[in-house]
Amino acid sequence: MTSSDTPVLHELRNVVKRFGGVTAVNDLSMTVNRGTVHGLIGPNGAGKTTVINLITGLFDVSSGSILFQGQRTDTLEPHRIAALGISRTYQNVRLFSGMSVLEQVLTGCYLGRGTSLFASFLGTPDARRKWKASRETAMHLLERVGMADRAGELAETLSYGEQRRIEIARALGSDPKMLLLDEPTAGMNHAEASEIGKLVHELRDSGLTILMVEHNISLVTEFCETCTVINFGQLLAEGTPRTCIDNPDVQTAYFGKKRDALGL
Amino acid sequence: MEALLDFWYAYSATLAFGLVNSLFALSMYSVLSAGILSFTTVVFAAVGGFAAAQMMGTFGLPLWLAVVIAGLLGGLASAIIAALFLKLETHWMALASLALILISRVVVLNTPSLTGGVMGMVVPVRASVLELAVLLAIVSLVFFRLHKSWYGLAIRAVREDAAAASTMGVSARQIQMIAFLISGVVGGLAGAAMATTLQYISADTFYLGVAFTMIASTVLGGSFFWFGPIVGAFVFTALPTITQAVLPEIQDIAKGVVLLVIMIYLPRGLIDPRARGLRKAARQRQQSALNGSDAVEARPGSSTAGHAHD
Amino acid sequence: MTLFLEQLVNGISLGSLYALFGIGFGLVFATLGVLNVAHGAYASWAAILGYFSVDYFGVPFPAAVAIGVLGGGLIAVTVDQIGFQPLRGRKTGMLGALITSIAFLIILDSLAGMATNHQSWAFPSSSFPSGMVDLGLIRIPEMQIIIIVATLVCGGGIYALIQKTGIGAAMRAVGWNAEAAALSGVNPRIVILLTAFLAGATSGLAGVLGGAATSNISYMLGEGLLLKGFAAVVVGGFDDVRGTVIAGILLGICEVFVAQYLSTTYRDGFTYVLLLTFLVARPRGLFGSRDFMRA
Numbered sequence: 107m108t109s110s111d112t113p114v115l116h117e118l119r120n121v122v123k124r125f126g127g128v129t130a131v132n133d134l135s136m137t138v139n140r141g142t143v144h145g146l147i148g149p150n151g152a153g154k155t156t157v158i159n160l161i162t163g164l165f166d167v168s169s170g171s172i173l174f175q176g177q178r179t180d181t182l183e184p185h186r187i188a189a190l191g192i193s194r195t196y197q198n199v200r201l202f203s204g205m206s207v208l209e210q211v212l213t214g215c216y217l218g219r220g221t222s223l224f225a226s227f228l229g230t231p232d233a234r235r236k237w238k239a240s241r242e243t244a245m246h247l248l249e250r251v252g253m254a255d256r257a258g259e260l261a262e263t264l265s266y267g268e269q270r271r272i273e274i275a276r277a278l279g280s281d282p283k284m285l286l287l288d289e290p291t292a293g294m295n296h297a298e299a300s301e302i303g304k305l306v307h308e309l310r311d312s313g314l315t316i317l318m319v320e321h322n323i324s325l326v327t328e329f330c331e332t333c334t335v336i337n338f339g340q341l342l343a344e345g346t347p348r349t350c351i352d353n354p355d356v357q358t359a360y361f362g363k364k365r366d367a368l369g370l
Numbered sequence: 371m372e373a374l375l376d377f378w379y380a381y382s383a384t385l386a387f388g389l390v391n392s393l394f395a396l397s398m399y400s401v402l403s404a405g406i407l408s409f410t411t412v413v414f415a416a417v418g419g420f421a422a423a424q425m426m427g428t429f430g431l432p433l434w435l436a437v438v439i440a441g442l443l444g445g446l447a448s449a450i451i452a453a454l455f456l457k458l459e460t461h462w463m464a465l466a467s468l469a470l471i472l473i474s475r476v477v478v479l480n481t482p483s484l485t486g487g488v489m490g491m492v493v494p495v496r497a498s499v500l501e502l503a504v505l506l507a508i509v510s511l512v513f514f515r516l517h518k519s520w521y522g523l524a525i526r527a528v529r530e531d532a533a534a535a536s537t538m539g540v541s542a543r544q545i546q547m548i549a550f551l552i553s554g555v556v557g558g559l560a561g562a563a564m565a566t567t568l569q570y571i572s573a574d575t576f577y578l579g580v581a582f583t584m585i586a587s588t589v590l591g592g593s594f595f596w597f598g599p600i601v602g603a604f605v606f607t608a609l610p611t612i613t614q615a616v617l618p619e620i621q622d623i624a625k626g627v628v629l630l631v632i633m634i635y636l637p638r639g640l641i642d643p644r645a646r647g648l649r650k651a652a653r654q655r656q657q658s659a660l661n662g663s664d665a666v667e668a669r670p671g672s673s674t675a676g677h678a679h680d
Numbered sequence: 681m682t683l684f685l686e687q688l689v690n691g692i693s694l695g696s697l698y699a700l701f702g703i704g705f706g707l708v709f710a711t712l713g714v715l716n717v718a719h720g721a722y723a724s725w726a727a728i729l730g731y732f733s734v735d736y737f738g739v740p741f742p743a744a745v746a747i748g749v750l751g752g753g754l755i756a757v758t759v760d761q762i763g764f765q766p767l768r769g770r771k772t773g774m775l776g777a778l779i780t781s782i783a784f785l786i787i788l789d790s791l792a793g794m795a796t797n798h799q800s801w802a803f804p805s806s807s808f809p810s811g812m813v814d815l816g817l818i819r820i821p822e823m824q825i826i827i828i829v830a831t832l833v834c835g836g837g838i839y840a841l842i843q844k845t846g847i848g849a850a851m852r853a854v855g856w857n858a859e860a861a862a863l864s865g866v867n868p869r870i871v872i873l874l875t876a877f878l879a880g881a882t883s884g885l886a887g888v889l890g891g892a893a894t895s896n897i898s899y900m901l902g903e904g905l906l907l908k909g910f911a912a913v914v915v916g917g918f919d920d921v922r923g924t925v926i927a928g929i930l931l932g933i934c935e936v937f938v939a940q941y942l943s944t945t946y947r948d949g950f951t952y953v954l955l956l957t958f959l960v961a962r963p964r965g966l967f968g969s970r971d972f973m974r975a
């Protein structure tokens with residue numbers, strides 16, 4: 107299978123995930139195309155984060171397969187999947203306690219360090235050069251999310267919105283091909299959220315593919331080219347955000363009878 | 371000058387044991403800083419201690435060569451044990467490592483040709499305080515470099531959140547394997563240092579007592595930076611000497627009480643780099659409050675704090 | 681044949697001590713998430729308290745046992761409230777509690793060493809049931825029968841408490857999740873205190889009875905019990921009282937026969953190898969049903 111000439115970058119095929127007796131993801135298929143922003147939406151408890159965890163290898167699939175650039179990833183360990191070029195953020199920010207802002211992002215640059223752990227321990231001239239280069243990359247990423255002036259501070263002392271931006275910078279550290287954002291605007295006000303949206307578009311324009319779990323429907327319609335709607339771990343609708351929202355199944359499952367109240 | 375010599379005679383033994391205990395604590399720290407609670411250092415030390423004693427006693431090797439061999443054998447032991455243990459969940463690993471200490475004691479008692487059995491072994495060579503200090507300095511240099519390297523960054527990530535670290539391409543298994551190997555080598559060195567300081571070792575030398583001292587030192591000093599275990603080891607070694615001068619009967623009790631107080635009031639230990647960052651942030655908050663600005667909306671105790679030992 | 685049977689009973693009695701001790705140790709681990717190495721010190725102290733009450737005040741043996749049991753329970757509750765309570769709600773996890781319990785092990789053992797003058801004591805043979813029961817074919821020490829009966833009664837009682845009562849359900853729930861426990865309507869504080877007391881009391885009972893049966897009461901008494909009781913808990917499965925009792929008794933029988941027919945030097949080694957094998961190969965134990973959640 108050739109991977110570079112198809113538009114599909116990432117694919118779920120009939121993925122099932124069971125926890126004990128509970129089926130969290132049920133026969134879900136989904137494709138994400140290169141260079142697009144794809145939204146994954148659904149009501150609370152629909153299994154969106156579970157899907158992200160399956161893609162990144164934190165959970166094993168019960169059945170079905172996951173392909174990235176045509177390669178099966180569902181049997182790989184998380185760090186191998188990351189090495190292929192999939193990076194992510196977390197719904198409830200998981201920065202490392204005790205690390206400065208710069209160190210967080212530097213950890214994100216681990217895959218691109220370009221030197222062995224042993225050379226780095228010895229401090230060979232080459233390793234030092236590469237370390238400096240990684241630091242510069244990290245600083246550059248912090249500038250990109252507007253956090254460069256806080257580089258030396260302890261990340262856990264910053265505000266929630268700032269921590270989210272640091273997490274995005276950290277996820278970009280590995281120079282991924284695909285970025286998974288798990289509710290990147292949760293807990294943000296509108297101005298902050300649209301800043302994130304702007305950033306997402308910049309990243310897409312620089313060639314990154316983005317899969318975004320999002321709660322805020324107006325943001326999805328604004329930012330995503332395509333989207334997948336799931337409920338109870340099952341596919342409900344897919345296509346452009348507009349067609350998804352207009353789908354009657356989606357409306358009953360997701361919005362109930364409140365569609366008018368949302369002003370859509 | 372004479373006063374200085376008196377001081378030296380009185381306290382050089384304490385200093386020597388402080389150096390030896392530092393090596394034990396650093397070996398424990400090596401795995402603890404990867405998020406693993408394991409007492410296998412005691413086993414590595416037993417391997418290193420008896421090996422060094424045999425090398426010098428039976429084969430007449432010089433001290434330094436014996437110490438190096440002890441380190442290598444400790445590393446070899448850790449490779450075998452890590453292969454077996456790294457599959458286990460954290461709690462089970464802690465328990466299994468305690469069980470391994472019990473087993474190694476039985477093995478030591480029942481292999482008299484290697485260990486002297488119940489009689490133990492007399493070690494003919496004594497390491498000077500200077501030699502011990504040099505050994506600790508070399509090991510410290512290794513930890514200093516590790517901290518500054520990619521490994522140092524990766525191991526902190528693994529300890530705080532192994533799953534999140536793995537999605538950044540950090541293989542927790544690889545990092546923990548390295549941590550175990552370092553623990554093994556340093557543990558082997560610690561055993562040899564112990565043997566050449568006590569000059570007599572037996573099954574009881576490498577048993578639960580040293581395991582408890584080692585974990586207490588590491589926690590007291592702080593397990594978030596390599597210098598912590600060294601500080602903790604020295605405090606914990608000196609403490610009985612100090613209390614002995616005041617009230618000889620209570621020296622062990624004082625040890626326990628200090629440990630208890632530390633756990634309740636200073637759970638991250640004496641040396642805690644994170645505390646500095648927190649204090650800095652608090653100062654900034656105060657300042658901005660004084661300036662009437664609302665620029666810093668810090669959330670102390672936010673979601674990332676305190677994954678430390680989970 | 682007579683020797684075999686007598687040794688069998690001997691093994692069952694020895695194993696019963698391990699089981700009795702292990703019940704509390706496992707209960708605290710499964711319910712409170714604490715790997716408590718000070719658990720052995722409760723047994724030492726209970727035995728010492730029992731001995732002192734006989735030696736100084738001449739109380740009858742049952743009263744000495746009661747004093748030891750009560751003492752063990754109260755020490756356990758005190759340790760829990762001073763040492764473990766401040767750690768709850770803090771995310772220091774198992775490591776913090778383990779280190780605190782090491783601190784208490786050091787303190788309690790040192791105090792016990794001082795109280796006993798670092799010597800081993802024994803109940804005067806007139807003060808406790810030290811006779812033999814003649815069962816025709818075999819003769820069994822009375823204390824062995826008392827130990828076996830006590831273990832079966834305590835094991836059965838605690839099993840019934842956990843499985844059949846409301847507070848037992850709350851104890852199981854705390855093991856799973858403190859919030860779930862709160863929902864069950866039982867004050868988690870009471871569950872914690874009760875669990876700690878029961879653990880200390882059973883450990884104390886094992887200490888007094890073991891100290892009397894072996895005529896060896898010292899500050900070291902708890903250490904031997906701790907290691908063997910720990911093995912019983914691991915082999916039997918952490919969350920199951922029945923498993924602990926069966927495993928403890930099996931361990932005791934194995935130890936006695938290994939010592940009798942192979943060599944005394946392999947006696948302890950056998951138990952520890954079994955312990956490690958179970959930890960690595962079957963961490964849920966022989967009878968454990970689920971992974972425990974906390975700790």
